[in-house]
Amino acid sequence: MKIRRLEISGFKSFADRVVFSFDDGITGVVGPNGCGKSNVVDAVRWAMGEQSAKHLRGRAMEDVIFSGSESRPATGMAEVSLTFQNDGRLVPPQYAGFGEITVTRRLFRNGDSEYEINKTACRLMDITELFLGTGVGTRAYSIIEQGRIGLIVSAKPEDRRAFIEEAAGVTKYKARRKQAERKLEATEQNLLRLSDVVGEVGKRLQSLERAAKKAEKFRELRGELRELELLAACRQYVGLRETESAQAKELDEAGEAEKVALAHAARLEASLSAERLQLLEDEKKVQQLAEHSHRIDKQLRLSEQEMEFAKRERETIAGRQAQHEEEVSLLGVRLAHLGREEEELRLEQQKLADASAEDEAKQRQAEESLQSALKEIHDAQHAVEGERHQAVSVLTKLANHRTNLVNLERRRTELSARLQKTVSEKEQLEARAQEIARQRDELAQKLAATEVKRRELHQHKVAAEAELTAGRAEQRETEALLIKLREELADRRSRLTSLLELQKNFEGYGRGVKAIMLREEEERRRDGVYGLVADVLRVEPRYERAIEAVLGERLQLVLVESHAAGLKAVDYLRKAAQGRASFVPLTEMEQLPLVPEAADLPAPEDTVRAVDVVGCAPEHDRLRNYLLADVFLCDTLAAALSLWARNPGERTFVSADGEVVDKEGVVSGGALEGVADGLLHKRREVQELAETVQDLEGRLHLATDRLQQLSARLQATDTQVKRLVHEEREEELSQLRLERDVARLQEDLTRIAQRDQVLHHETEQLESAMSEVAREEQTSRDAVAAGEGEQSEREARLRAMQGDLLRARERAESVQAEVTKAKVSAAALAERREGLARSVQRTQEQRSEVESRREKLQAEIAQGKERDAALQAKAEVCQQELRQLLAESERLRQELGRARAQYDQAQERLRGGDEQVRQAREEARTIGERRGKAELAVQGTRLELTHLEQQVRERHLMELAEVAVARREAALQLEVSRAEEQMHSLREKIDALGEVSLTAIDEAREVGERFAFLSSQKADLEESIAKLRSAIARIDRASKERFRETFQLINDRFQQVFPRLFRGGTAELQLVEDPANPSAEPGVEIVAQPPGKKLASVNLLSGGEKALTAVSLIFAIFLIKPTPFCLLDEVDAPLDEANVGRYNEMVREMSRSSQFIVITHNKRTMEVADSLYGVTMEEPGISKTVSVKLSHQGATAAA
Secondary structure (H helix, E strand, O other), X not given: OOEEEEEEEOEOOEOOOEEEEOOOOEEEEEOOOOOOOHHHHHHHHHHOOOXXXXXXXXXXXHHHEOOOXXXXXXXOEEEEEEEEXXXXXXXXXXXXXOOEEEEEEEEEOOOOEXXXXXXXXXXXHHHHHHHOOOOOOOOXXXXXXXXXXXXXXXXXXXXXXXXXXXXXXXXXXXXXXXXHHHHHHHHHHHHHHXXXXXXXXXXXXXXXXXXHHHHHHHHHHHHHHHHHHHHHHHXXXXXXXXXXXXXXXXXXXXXXXXXXXXXXXXXXXXXXXXXXXXXXXXXXXXXXXXXXXXXXXXXXXXXXXHHHHHHHHHHHHHHHHHHHHHHHHHHHHHHHHHHHHHHHHHHHHHHHOOXXXXXXXXXXXXXXXXXXXXXXXXXXXXXXXXXXXXXXXXXXXXXXXXXXXXXXXXXXXXXXXXXXXXXXXXXXXXXXXXXXXXXXXXXXXXXXXXXXXXXXXXXXXXXXHHHHHHHHHHHHHHHHHHHHHHHHHHHHHHHHHHHHHHHHOOOOOOHHHHHHHOOOHHHHHHOOEEEXXXXXXXXXXXXXXXXXXXXXXXXXXXXXXXXXXXXXXXXXXXXXXXXXXXXXXXXHHOOOOOOOHHHHOOXXXXXXXXXHHEEOOHHHHHHHHHHHOOEEEOOOHHHHHHHHHHXXXXXXXXXXXXXXXXXXXXXXXXXXXXXXXXXXXXXXXHHHHHHHHHHHHHXXXXXXXXXXXXXXXXXXXXXHHHHHHHHHHHHHHHHHHHHHHHHHHHXXXXXXXXXXXXXXXXXXXXXXXXXXXXHHHHHHHHHHHXXXXXXXXXXXXXXXXXXHHHHXXXXXXXXXXXXXXXXXXXXXXXXXXXXXHHHHHHHHHHHHHHHHHHHHHXXXXXXXXXXXXXXXXXXXXXXXXXXXXXXXXXXXXXXXXHHHHHHHHHHHHHHHHHHHHHXXXXXXXXXXXXXXXXXXXXXXXXXXXXXXXXXXXXXXXXXXXXXXXXHHHHHHOOOHHHHHHXXXXXXXXXXXXXXXXXXXXXXXXXXXXXXXXXXXHHHHHHHHHHHHHHHHHXXXXXXXXXXXXXXXXXXXXXXXXXXHHHOXXXXXXXXXXXXXXXXXXXXXXXEEEOOOOOOEEHHHOOHHHHHHHHHHXXXXXXXXXXXXXXXXXXXXXXXXXXXXXXXXXXXXXXXXOOEEEEEOOOHHHHXXXXXXXXXXXXXXXXXXXXXXXXXXXEEEXXX
């Protein structure tokens, strides 16, 4: 694999395309300092895949692109092509058929890189593997650049070991080992993630297997329970059918019995109606007899009253006769006394005749007064007798009226009692009707409420069943969603963990950047390191590819506080030999304008300013502006080229696919490897994954809570459905009972209405009779009141007349006394004679008066006797009439008693009939209730059958009638109590299972398959890990063996080369272990003893001795494992002339087997070269070459 051609374009100072052709032997590259000779070596290293800008003497990889000069603008791309001769020995088998192998590398200013082998795009890894084991590589001993000679001597023993390993071909093994370790690490990471997934899936599988076993057990128990429930339902169905048949028969019998009872009650009521009519006739007869009896009693009482009045009057007459007779007797005595007195007076008159003449006038006057008084007494007595007669007549009429009033009152009392009884019965019926109506209304309300409640329960049941169905469907969906979320969460977490680990380790960043950023954050902050450009930019996803393409390696720029912080970081990388990195001093950048001049360029049509789509914190606006001020985004590469053609040299255009046309027109494009793994994309993916994981965790938590809520709600809903079914059935039964009760009460109301009509008719008749009695009674009362008033008036007049009579008698007696006094006075005044004459006169008059009074009294006695005889005759007549009336009254009483007895018997018969009718109605009602109960029982049984059929249809999706036909014999043989115990036991077992997911069986199978697949994958990974570890062990054994063999050979040859170059002395290589890390591979220490000096460490030698010792080691390696080519960049610079001669001799000797390209200033070295390339810088900043083949002495200029 000797180098045949090197093509450079836009690389460092080679702005134009330059071609170097290399033949066998020694090719020298010469030129003054600063002309770009060493850039040739850098170009070779860069083309072979060097990734460290520091090793290419730059800060960032973009520094290798020609940055422009005073006369030339910067280019947008650097390209180097390196062509090797293929001898077919060391190259990979896929390139063995090519005569030449050309490796090409391009770098665009946007950071994009391209690698090609024989103009075929490839990866950096492909180029690296191409050179493994050949001794050729960016860090191999085949390229010894300026300054590396001293590093070989002063390097750490473990760093020197790398040269021996390269010569031994161990680097290839190490590369493979690293590759195997990376694969092992990735595999272990995959295994770790897969183990987590397998663990989670295993746990889920165990849970699902338990759930599946529980579900299987549930299915088994539910199957047994279903069979028992079906058999029990069949048994119950058959029993209900039999019960329904018996109840229907009983209902028919009760219906017939009810019809018979109602017919019997109707017949009794018809018979009772005739009895009621007869009762009315009897009652009418009783009333007529009672009225006749009342009239007889009235006449009887009148007769009795007349007899009483006559008796009283006779008693009065008898008393008066006794008084008269006594008075007559007294008058007789008085007449006798007056006779004697008259005789005496006559005798004395004779004596006093002369004395009485003067008082005669007074005596006559007194006598006249006495006569007047007597006449007044007579008139008063006559008036009293007339008034007494009138009073007796009034008293008789009043007694008649009072007797009639008493009879009417008794009649009214009887009618009132009957009316009260009728009204009371009517009120009781009305109260009963109201109570029944109230009960009926209450029952109707209850019935309506029951119907409403039943409908509500049915609606609620339907809604609850729908909710239960929907809830179960949602539960299954939620369980499926939960599984999906868990798996997705596990995958996203795994991906996020991997990305975070990569981000934490800064995978994909340059070695130097990684070394800076992997330090502790506190240390970084203390040293003024703030982060990376990729950390501070925020780009919309659709522009990520374009921004990553245009910024390229600049995304790895390290943000530092100042130049001092940057220098400190550079010093750290240099001392630690950790590669290179580029730094952005933020403090110094603040001195620049916020907006660079390029930002003033107007945006062409159909483009977007990159600064407008890239966000950042305000303190980083200046950084963003300087990175992207002249960058514009467009849709396609064609559009970018068109835009550049209109605006050449001013703007950089980037397509959405990341194709770049820089200001110089350099186009960078093609398929971008690993764009999805770009820095910006990875950071956005990490952020999105974190948000996704958080969202999935929240959704998982919500789904878990939702599943728990659904399970609780489903359990409650299932309980509610069962309760609603039971309550609906109870309400239906209650509704049937209420309907029967309402019908029964309505029948009672009808019967009460009929009886109420009868009572209403009786009440009207009684009220009419009472009204008539009331009118008669009022008439009698009025007559009694009038009679009593008249009697009172008569008695008052009679008492007044008797008073007048008494006063008249008193006046008469007074007058009589006056007459007597007058006579006495006359006699006294007329001297006794006249008194005596008057006395005689008076006596005669008294005798006459007494006689007159006696005659009158005798006449009155005679009249009294006549009146008494008349009264006695009248009394006898009245007595006769009374006896007749008494007989008639007795006859009427007997007849009335018989009529009343007949009426009472009729009433008793009517009451008995009523009782019979009531009993018949009660019997009919009882039979009706029995029929209603039987009907209700039939309906209840049918309802139970309907519910049972519906329950079997809903729970088992079967028709109970069909099931009963198929399982009738088994159902009839079923022991109900034992079956109930078994079903109870099965339900307890099912309840003991708790919540059961029937989808767990399918899920367990699916998860089991997934677990088996993942387990096989895990086994494959474990097998791969074992194989990788075995391969690593084999590589380690082969590497150690090869290293020991090669080390021994190189050490022997080093001991030969060292004295040759030094013209004496000794040197050897020693393996030394690191005391701090005994397990590490031993390093290589150089022990040299130049001529005339003691054996000592190479670090104690002078600069020239160190350089010559390093050259001795390199040449010793070449002699043992010559590489196809070797680049020596001013290796001879530290050597003096004598040593340069020996150095050149060794080079010439080794050029027989290897191709040497020597960068030198030394003329003696130039002399040994077979051809020379001169590098000049005629135009400042731009290198050009002149080639000279010394064998032909010809020169050609290469532009």
